[in-house]
Amino acid sequence: MRDGINLAQLGIPAVALVTEEFWPQGDFVAQSLGMPGVPRVKLPHPVAGTGAVNMREVADAIAPLVIRALEATDD
Amino acid sequence: MTDLLSAADEAEALEDLHSRGCTDGLPVVIPTRERVARMVLASGQDGDMVLGTMGPGHGIATIENVAVAAVMAGCLPDYMPVVVAAVKAVIDPMFDLTEMQATTHCTAPLVIVNGPARHTCGPIASGTGALGPGHRANASIGRALRLTMINIGKARPGSSDMALLGHPGKFTYCLAEDEENSPFPPLHVDLGFEADDSVVTVLGAEAPHSVLFAGDGDDPDAYKVLLDLLAMGLANAPSNNAILTGGAATVVLNPEHSGVFQKAGLSRQDIARELYERCFLEPEMVKHLMSAFAGDNPSRRMAFTGPEQILILQAGGSGLYSMVMPSWCAGTHTNAAVSVKVEADMFCEIPGLAASAGQTS
Numbered sequence: 001m002r003d004g005i006n007l008a009q010l011g012i013p014a015v016a017l018v019t020e021e022f023w024p025q026g027d028f029v030a031q032s033l034g035m036p037g038v039p040r041v042k043l044p045h046p047v048a049g050t051g052a053v054n055m056r057e058v059a060d061a062i063a064p065l066v067i068r069a070l071e072a073t074d075d
Numbered sequence: 076m077t078d079l080l081s082a083a084d085e086a087e088a089l090e091d092l093h094s095r096g097c098t099d100g101l102p103v104v105i106p107t108r109e110r111v112a113r114m115v116l117a118s119g120q121d122g123d124m125v126l127g128t129m130g131p132g133h134g135i136a137t138i139e140n141v142a143v144a145a146v147m148a149g150c151l152p153d154y155m156p157v158v159v160a161a162v163k164a165v166i167d168p169m170f171d172l173t174e175m176q177a178t179t180h181c182t183a184p185l186v187i188v189n190g191p192a193r194h195t196c197g198p199i200a201s202g203t204g205a206l207g208p209g210h211r212a213n214a215s216i217g218r219a220l221r222l223t224m225i226n227i228g229k230a231r232p233g234s235s236d237m238a239l240l241g242h243p244g245k246f247t248y249c250l251a252e253d254e255e256n257s258p259f260p261p262l263h264v265d266l267g268f269e270a271d272d273s274v275v276t277v278l279g280a281e282a283p284h285s286v287l288f289a290g291d292g293d294d295p296d297a298y299k300v301l302l303d304l305l306a307m308g309l310a311n312a313p314s315n316n317a318i319l320t321g322g323a324a325t326v327v328l329n330p331e332h333s334g335v336f337q338k339a340g341l342s343r344q345d346i347a348r349e350l351y352e353r354c355f356l357e358p359e360m361v362k363h364l365m366s367a368f369a370g371d372n373p374s375r376r377m378a379f380t381g382p383e384q385i386l387i388l389q390a391g392g393s394g395l396y397s398m399v400m401p402s403w404c405a406g407t408h409t410n411a412a413v414s415v416k417v418e419a420d421m422f423c424e425i426p427g428l429a430a431s432a433g434q435t436s
Binding site: 002025029049 | 118132133173177201231233234235237367
């Protein structure tokens, strides 16, 4: 979340990838850093350690959402 | 100025503080305006003095809101200089407080006190059971730091403090070094301070791991066994130190174990170097145990970047057990230990203050 916000503050389009488990923390970080609307895409939890096949499936599923979020930052 | 809340009585105030998430889950002393004012007065500093910001909530720590935490934790005003120094230590950018508070690791700030403040701001226990219950200064100073991390830093479990389980040291984790009975110079002197300085050293730490060593007075090399055992505890394979390399960690030697090293002619620096050299995993173990962190051709993985990352002090009672505390190792500064001088000469001693600090005003 912080990386995404730091990049956004530098004017670089960024989307934070946050798992379901960490979504509330994402809310907290976004609020505390004054960017409640920072682009985020929700991932299932966990992702780490779930194997290459699953990670590829997750990546395929979220790719359109990431692109859509990035396109929205251009508006 | 700290926000003021109101309640019909102290019982209602306590429930209100619990419901707001302002406590550590245990009852607190209600921080009435009078109690906080006395704690601020005892600090000898202005309540509005800003110490810095505390992550992850970026709250501003002032003498006054640190005093609020100290009152809630049950501190005597005598303890305030140590509490303030501990807060300054975790605010130091080297400490990576924001990341530490938010991590899924169990890490908690371990507060080590050296110098005259062990007596003048306490007594802060360094002997038998120093990390256990029954020592008011140890219990309440560490707790006060935690309450600043909750109420100023805004660390709340599940939303900003993401520790998967945590450990009991997250309630309080404070001890003094047993300088009087240690064969080594005080820790703060070896860290570059003067012997008559009072210093608080804070670093992130796992819960203490017990290290059993019975010794063998007939074996001149018995100290090497003790070194091996301490190293096994410090760099046990599932710990972050063994996997990530490079977080400052702590060794607490009991009097007998300090004596074993003294008898072998080892200084604190010698012990740290010997431990550093023993704390590693061979490449095949790195690959077997931690494939996610190993890379294609892992080399021997050291647990520390250098001997200076291993803090060694003497504390605890006489017997068979020392303690090691591996650490978190993450954050920009990889779990640095931060030492801050205690500004005890600014302390304002008020006759009768200590006795009335915990009473209803």
